[in-house]
Amino acid sequence: MTDPHLDVELHHRLGRIDLDVRLAVGRETLALIGPSGVGKSSVLRAIAGLLKPKRGRIVCDGRPLLDTQRRVDLPPEERRVGLVFQDGALFPHLSVAQNIAYGLRPRSGGRRERRARVAEILERFAIAPLADSRPTRISGGERQRVAIARAVATSPDVLLLDEPLSALDTVTKSHVAAELSRILTGLRLPTILVSHDFGDVAGLAERVAVMDAGRIVQTGTTAELLRAPASAFVAAFVGTNYFLGEARRAADTTVIDLDEGGRVVSDDAAVGRVAVVVQPWHVAIGDPAVASPDANALIGPITSVAPRGGTLRVAVASTPAITVDVAADAPVVAGLTVGAVVAATWPPALTRLVPPA
């Protein structure tokens, strides 16, 4: 048997945006990310057969699920595509065990075999104690686990997860993310995971595809997207600093005049139009009066300070504006109040130059 492999090509009109998506997924997890309303969920629904695109072709492991040219359009129940809905979409009138048994085909073995399969799934997803509970009586994290178990129980060829983490609180989210990672690694199915939060999926997916206004604007590993975002949009989405400017060589270094004003220096060699990429955790915050003349520096007032795990994400309204990550226990933290004027500094060696969008 060849590897299950999912090939997707979709064209569809979605309100004001044109959905135009091409995707290939191997035995891996691909995260499809982007802000709300760019068509991510519609891609999932089209693959599952819940939305019929104007034109398109979806092939799974050589089996065409949709081919508008050849008038192939399998109904959802024949696609063997598991879809986990954002809120779980568990059947409220059935117990957890009955929810999981729902998708087991009546032909596949007798009653005893079905019961054994349900028991096995309950065990594997550590939800056996919930077997007789109603979905309305279990927690959000448990519901999410049951929803994934229910989709996996049908032995799908493809697994689609629509915002699996966004409805969960921060603590539950990290638990479910860890579990999800373990489950997905074990399944080795072509998996597409939709999210509006890069941070939520960065650790879950082998590859990340960033979507904007119906199109995929960049695909790559988490590291690739951070290192060389293809546009300001991608950079903003993955949370890195991105400035466009004009580069010229000066002695051993490159001097970039930024479009928005200001000047930075990089050790990378480049001439002409460039994009400057600076990782928030490479930037230091300090007193403008004592900033080192060798470092790049942007000066401005702090506009927000947001905790993210062990770090604080600080937004500085310099020209151009810059985002800085500061360790939550750094001595400088005490002075980080909104409105305080600070210098964001970083060395030329950590100033990456990439081709502009």
Added chain:
Amino acid sequence: MRHGRLLRLTAAAITGIAAAVLLTFVGLPLLAIFLRVPLSTLVAQLHSPVARDALLISLKTSLTALAFIVVVGTPVAHLLGTKKFPGRSVLVTLFELPLVLPPVVAGIGLFVAFGRFGLLGASLQRFGIRLPFTWVAVVMAQAFVAMPFYVRQAVAAFASIDPQLVRASRTLGAGPSKTFLRVAVPLARQSLSAGAALAWARALGEFGATALFAGSLQGITQTLPLAIYSAFDSADLTACLAMSALLVAVSFGVLITVKILLRSRAWV
């Protein structure tokens, strides 16, 4: 200050009087049915041939009408509740019309449609099918007027089902009919039962359309309401009251059942 208090007292007095008037107006006739003759006489009267025949005919026809309404109305209500298509609201309004239509007019309509010289009746006649003045005509009259009570409730119930659950069912390998039977119907069950109870009560009490389209033949088409009218006509007030008391009791039971059904959600 004193002025405001006076106003409040007056308002309270008016409300109190209105409540007393309404309570008397609705309660007294119901009470009177049970108070006029001793209860034992009422029960004994139910054993008379006329009352027994009427009760049996009423049960047979109203339950048949209910079965017809549920079998035909459920899929149609599901369609109306879950799909958007041109003419949908026109259809919904059409199916609701019997709610406000005078039953006598419904009877006339049935007569000129399915009667001997009616639109469809003439053709039926050629196949030897004659509907008016048979128990089937009673069923048709009852189904006509009672249908909206079930269909309205069912449309609302199906429309309120989270479409995500239907989509989930499809992706889990269940086709449209399995999804309908295993997701939509169970989720709508309470509302469907309540609608069915209301429709049955309406069918049981049907008078106008039945009288016109099916007549009042004892043992064939004479249902309880028709028997009550007939007994009243022949000045047999005791028989009248006995059958009326029975219908009051049944109606009360149906209403309580509907309230319980609509309040509870079995899976919560």
